[in-house]
Amino acid sequence: MNEIWVFAEQRDGKLESVALELLSKGRELAAKSGYRLAAVLLSENGEALAPELFAYGAQKVYRLDDPRFAYYQNDWWSEAFVSLVREKGPEIVLVGATTVGRSLAPTAASILHCGLTADCTRLDFDPETKLLLQTRPAFGGNIMATIVCADTRPQMATVRPNVFKKEPLPGAPSGGELVNVPVDLSGVPCRMKRLKVVKEGGDDVNLAEAKAIVSGGRGLGSPEKFSLVRELASVLGAAVGASRATVDAGWISPLHQVGQTGKTVCPKLYVAVGISGAIQHLAGMQSSDTIVAINSDPNAPIFDVADYGLVGDLNEIVPAIVAAVKARRGA
C-alpha cells in the first residue's frame, strides 16, 4: 500500500514539534489519497517516542535505533534514510525545515534523483492526478508557486515549524504498527563528528520555533528602546526579533534578525514595532498567522500584510498594550 512519510526528527530524545505538525497535516493528505501515514524515527533508544507519533496520527512507525543516531550526522542519517526509501518506496516524504531537515532532505533528494520543494506553506493532494500540490512563496513572498513532481518518486517537501497546526488524534490513543528496521551502516564512513554544543542566549532567540515574536525596527529610534520590545515580548511570552536596520546599526545581536538575510519565521503571532516593512523583512515574516504592526506612518508597507494596524507613537502604544494585556489577565 502506498505511504506518506513524515520524518520524525528528534533531538536529545525529544520529538521536534514540526514532526507532529507534519503528522497532523499528513492525516488530511492520507484521508484524501487513501495512502497510509507513517513516521520514520531515527534515534538512540527512542522506543518511548513511538506512542507520541501514534497519538498524532501515524498509523505506522519505522524505527531505526542505533548509537549513530544519537545526534544528526549527515552521512549516516541520509544513508539510512535513503536505504529505507528505496526499500519501501513511499509516494510522499515530508520533512521539517529545521537545520537538520534542511541538510537531510536535499541530500536524500539528490541521491534519490527526486523532486524536493522547500518551505511549503500549503500542501494538498489532487485525487485526479495523484500528485502532491506543493505551494510555496517565491521571490520573497511576492508570488506563490504551486510545484508538482509528476515523474519521480517520492515527492519530497520541507515545511517550516509552525506553518501547520499540531493536533493530536481525538479520543483515546489507539496505537499503531511499530516496525523495527535493522540498521546496517557497515562501510559508511564517518567523515564528520560533533565535538561541542553551545546553547546561546535565552529562550528569546529561538525564533524559528517561537509561537510569538515581537520585533523592533529603526522606528524605535535608539538601542535603549528595545526595552519596550522586550517588555511586550515578556507579557506575550514571545521571542524578540529585529529588523536588518537595527542589527546593522549594532543595536541588537544578529541572532535576532528576521528577514531574508536573517531568519524566516512563521509564529502564531508576529508584532512589528517601528518596522516599516521592506520587502526583505516581509519575506521573513509574512507567513506568520496573525500580524500586528505598530508604526507612526499610516502608509508604511508593513500595514499591507498586517491583520491589525496601530498607528501612532510606539512609545505610547506599546506600554498601552502591555497594560491592556496585564489588565485582561488580572480581570
Added chain:
Amino acid sequence: MKIAVCIKQVPDSDKVTIDRTTNRLNRAGVPAIVNPFDENALEMALKLKDANPGTTVTVVTMGPPPAAEVIKTAVAHGADGGVLICGREFGGADTWATGYTIALAIRKLQEDGGPFDLVLFGKQATDGDTAQVGPGIANNLGLPCLTYAKSCEVAGGDAFRVVRMTEDGTEEWEVQRPCALTVVKEAGELRIASLRGKMKAKSYQPPVWGVEELQPNPDFIGLKGSPTRVSKVFAPPVKSNREKFSGTPAEQAAALVERLAARQLV
C-alpha cells in the same frame, strides 16, 4: 589549499517589483547582485587564504552570459579566477539539475587543476530560498557536507574545524578534508575590493563552459532534467479582514487585545 566557491547572480530583492497581471518579476532595471550569502562564503574562503599562504580560490557560477559579472566581482574582492557555466540547454533547471550541472564543472576543474580541499556555498540564494543546491552538489561530488557554517579553520593535516549555527546556538564539528560547507552571514561581510583586485577584474574574462565542455547526461540538465515543475503561479492571498485601529493609544491597545483574545493569542 584549493577552495571552490559556488556563487549565484540574483536580482537585488530590495528593488524587485512584481507585475500583478502576469505575476512575473519585473526584471528590467533591477540591479543584479551576488547572492548575499555567497559573499559570506567567499569571505570565508578569503580568510582561509589569508591564513594559509598558497591557497587558491576559484568561483563557479551558472547563468546567462551577464552572470560573468559575478565572477569578475569575486576576482575584484580577491578570488583567483572562476568559470561560468552557460548554455541554453541548462535553462529551466531546478535544484536537482543545477546541483548535477555545477558538480560536473567542479569535477572538470579538478581534472584540470587537482582536487579541491573545500567547496563552499552560501546557505541559500535570496531569489529561490531553497538551500538545496549546496547539499546537492556536495552529494554529487561525494563530499561530506555541513550546513550553516559560520567559521572554518584547518585542524591538522586532514581535517577542518567548523562551527555551525543551529536554531538555538552553535556546534563545533571536525570534518574530513575534502568537504563541502554551506555558509551563513555570521561568517563575516565580504571585504572591500582592493584597487589591485579591481584592476585585475577589469581585464579578467572567465572561461565559459557549456554542454561541449561538461558532456552532461542530457536527461539530467535544464528543464528536462528537473523533477519539479511549476504548475501554477498566483498572487499571495490578501488578508481580507485587515483592520487599522484609530483613537488614543489606550483605545487602540484595548481593541487589539480584544481581537488577540478572540484568537486566543493572549
